[in-house]
Amino acid sequence: MHSCVWSCRALSPALLPRLFSETRCCGHRLDHQGQWGSIRFLTTAKDSHPTPLPGQARVVICGGGIVGTSVAYHLAKLGWTEIVLLEQGRLGAGTTRLCAGIVSVAKPITIESQMANYSNSLYERLEEETGVKTAFVRTGSLCLAQNQDRFLSLKRLASRLKVLGIACDVIKPKDVAKLHPLVNIHDLVGALHLPGDAVVSPPDVNHALAVAAARHGVQIHERTSVNHVLVEKGHVTGVETDRGPIECEYFVNCAGQWAYELGQSSEVKVSVPLHGCEHFYLLTKPLQEPLPPSTPVVMDMDGRIYVRAWQGGVLSGGFEKNPKPIFTEGRNQLEIQNMQEDWDHFEPMLNGLLRRMPSLDSCEIHQLVNCPESFTPDMRCLMGETPGVHGYFVLAGMNSSGLSFAGGAGKYLADWMTYGYPSANVWPLDIKRFGNLQSSRTFLRHRVMEVTPLLYELKVPRWDFQTGRQLRTSPLYDRLDTQGARWMEKHGFERAKYFVPAGKDLLALDQSKTFYKPDWFDIVGAEVKCCKEAVCVIDMSSFTKFELTSSGDQALELLQRLCANDLNVPVGHIVHTGMLNERGGYENDCSVVRLSKNCFFIISPTDQQVHCWSWLKRHMPSDPQLHLEDVSWKYTALNLIGPRAMDVLSELSYVSMTPEHFPSLFCKEMSVGYANGIRVMSMTHTGEPGFMLYIPIEYALHVYNEVMSVGQKYGIRNAGYYALRSLRIEKFFAFWGQDLDSFTTPLECGREFRVKFDKHTDFLGREALLQQRQEGVTRRFIMLVLDDHDTELDLWPWWGEPIYRNGELVGVTTSSAYSYTLERHVCLGFVSPPSLDGTPAVVTPDFINRGDYEVDIAGQRYPAKAKLYPFSSLFAQQRRRKDDMELSNFQGK
């Protein structure tokens, strides 16, 4: 076992550039032999002097791929010292060594595009910063569309990128021909040109980052593997390596393919849900007329391939429909080095390539590379501090965009470790969106087989994963399923989208994949109508439910500290409140019920199960008298929505349920049918009248049957989440995770009435909110009602559409739905006035009320009316507005 240390101490920084430029040459020679420049020379240049590991450090980063070095680089830049980076083999010997080297901003969600954009500029300046050649070439890229739907999704991407200030052009096929000499344009309908995209040599970028990090004092030890991570009292205390222990405060798991196993080998197991898949790309020999290195990258997603210029020839890979998952049973370093080529498997992609570039027919093959990539259950990377272990950070699962993300992701993670939170909303990437339930190898194996092809598949609004389903279900699942429920999944839980009435053509209904009006339109319309006029029942069991109890008033104290609203209310009252962070942003948005003096029932969105738990745990004093329990699985939640809900319930319980007897936002344990001890709450999460029933699961079927049979004469029917969503959006209810995030304060979304500054407890975020109240908000959550939008013929809004005011970009939508009451589309989103002098401008009522608003859907702008209050409250129910606003919000995808 020999090792190589690479640090300021081991090697003078002045020496480094020379050493690298020399070795670069031999790297080039290697290139011509077929592989990417390997980093082998580092050890050959100086090995056999294993420098001992330091006994302690502040941060230990495991993984010397591009992600790990990027984290080290950014931490060092932020002034961290005593950073140790451990690599089991050689730097960049895993996926980094083999990856295709494309840096593209064409990513499905905004935060990912942002990361890629940052990486792009970082890689560009690295060469200058470090003197290491990175082979950075700004080639630009072309995303091709073979059909109109793909073209639409590219146009949507274009409008999203414009919001980020990233240059892009939607172009015609003949312009594609001008940009790329080989592309066959006959079957194209259009393309998106991203002039900023680039190609690099990934191992060289990895190098450069390592050099820069080493210059900033990072110690890099190769051939050192982490055996396990030591944890004491929920904190990282050190790591055990094959070359001895290192004490540390922070540990970062950037082990890529190995991250899952590394997580499992920690003293307290850490779930890093990712799974490897084989990924193939082809290298050709130089063409007769060598392809210039500046040739744009081509991404033909309909053909499932990407192509870039490579040493005069091309490099082309793809995401096949039938991926080959690997390493389900574990893996070792050797395996990843010796992956087999599989030409038969590559055949569809070769066909795709030759269809796109027929002239390559006579081009000679150089090599087919098999480069395993790691994928996650939802196609997004895993970032952040793990819920169970403080100081244990993860950055892995790059879904084959490791190079594009590494720079930005490393920066966000470094910010996160430095300041305690990331500098942008990374909730979609936060590892806390997953729990142990996504950690099954079988689940991961099946899910990644869906995720891998999905990367290049057309994603239409409201698509769902098809694999790894029916993991968590309500006890009513079968009942609802036989009644025509169509399902979607959230955090492993099956939730009904809508109910297909008997006799409807089921086959036709499954073809709802469109950017236009979907075929469930009328079905959901009928459900909404029933909610408005009679009564509907929605199974909402997926919600996260916690119980917080204490012997004294510790529970109240904790909640008063964490919640912005006042929780010192009489027993039986329900309080809607945000849990805010120090900056006043929403960490969670929940309803808290005071069950007894010292017992609280906390209802949070489904995907808060891990995040909210860890947030509460983090702020809980270690008091054995204070007890937090996750009771999500204990209760089935039925939502009775509609004016007749009270009739149904009073008939079942022989108790009057009129508002006089059962006021709004009130909770009572009562009997429903034969079942006793049902928690009935007068709220519906939609703003409609009705009740939530929290039923111990063994009574669920009984209560459901009773409700349905008694409800028959009131016209009861099942409804799904799409109806709920339409109802809540037209009532202007924001939803955490979609509209609200840790960067949004209650003041920005018109929820100041839920913040009690004067409740005599200095709750988290109070200072920040007070300051914001003083200064005024610079962004505001508004509701936009689309005018002049033909529901039948025009594209439907989804989310992420740019909002324009007087022709000027002012914000982005966060969610949208068709309001059956208004017969219009309603979009919710944030706007902020353009700053005049560099400092953010404050939102004024005039800014909202005056001005012509437009929403850009795939490049076409639709005029919209901006509102700060829901319509219903402006018209008929103006009196009841305050009560309505007290009603809750969340959920709905």
Place this chain on the structure above:
Amino acid sequence: MAAACQFFRLIRGRELGRFWAPSVLCQNCCLFHHPCHGAYQPLANSDSRWNQSRAYRTSIARPTYYLTPPQVNSILKANEYSFKVPEFDGKNLSSVMGFESNQLPANAPIEDRRSAATCLQTRGMLYGVFDGHAGCACAQALSERLFYYIAVSMLPHETLVELENAVESGRPLQPILQWHKHPNDYFSREASSLYFNSLRTYWQELLDLSTPGEKPDVSEALVNAFKRLDNDISLEAQVGDPNAFLHYWVLRVAFSGATACVAHVDGNDLHIANTGDGRAVLGVQEPDGSFSAMTLSNDHNAQNESEVMRVRSEHPRSETKTVVKQDRLLGLLMPFRAFGDVKFKWSIELQRRVLESGPDQLHENEHAKFIPPNYHTPPYLTAEPEITRHRLRPQDRFLVIGSDGLWETLHRQEVVRIVGEYLTGVHQQQPISVGGYKVTLGQMQGLLQERKARVSSTFEDQNSATHLIRHAVGSNEFGTVDHERLSKMLSLPEELARMYRDDITIIIVQFNPHVIGSQQN
């Protein structure tokens, strides 16, 4: 006319001559069993053979009706079964990837049986092909019972104690076998308690004989199980049963016969136990990708010199001429070892006694009453198997166990070639590697598409055993499947089918070379 000529060629080419004469008996064959089975020597002479064949010419040429390809497929696929060993069974990686099996009847009802099961108390999987003659009863009994005897023989003392204690105290038994059965593979419910009692007596004896900590040897276990079951079959028939139906059944089992070819796979250890003329052949992939056959069992029939010597040596010199006559045991039986067939095992006196005390149905049975000529020094037949042990190597890709119906129509080399090409086509076509050659993208695309096309043509069969049967029945002189011929062979009337082909039963076990490779080290 043309059709008939074709059949001529077929029959000559296959040397199936010995199937001709039984057909004479076919026409007046009795309900209860088929004396026309090929295992019995015809009493007709060779002249009548040709006359008969001419007589059939008309009956074959008459129907101009052909089966459509889907009809052919539905006949071929009616009995196909496949089982994939789960990738992660929680315990260990299995050296067996899975198996596929199928059978095509020629007799009505079919007299072949097959079994496959996983041993739950010990490790390993069992596969068996049983070819019955003089009825299906014995083969049926073997398919239900033999694996239990084998599994019990392999149990360590401690497990036997547990088993016995469970039965004693009325607790539910730990399952011994997990069966992998096609819906058509039935188990008789009536005889199950009888079978169980015999099995229990067996393990009680094993309990007495074994000592704690002792682990039975697989080869020995197989031999013991074979012999013991044959013994039990014989005893049950002698003892009889108060239940008339069961009594009749045990006699049917004992008076019919069956050969057995059983494979036991545990990790890299492959054991073949063979009694009779079934055969197990290993498909070995050569370094160049081609397949060669490695026979792991010896046929016990007249073609096997040492077997003939063995039989002759067991009887007085005076019988040397009669004991093997016309390539048959006592001039009657083709396999030289078999289960059941008490007519070749019991003394004449015992046979008479049992038959007299037996149910009335038996009395009308000419076959049962018939005592073989020159029957002087029984037993002439044994069920003792010959054991072959083979240590699996990574190049051993699959094992084909087949009844003689398969091996008579296709040469073993041909069998292995067909299965090998099928399996590689579908599952593990030899990977292409560019190596240092100059290959253009276009050439590679052409090559890959060709490979894909080849795969999709074999995709007609999802089951390698079905694919093999298709070849066995439908191959023309060029070795490719001819639909017209296949259609004719399959649409033969029930009473004629047996003349042109025997029952075919095939089990193909596919090995996982990676697991075998890793266990070797």
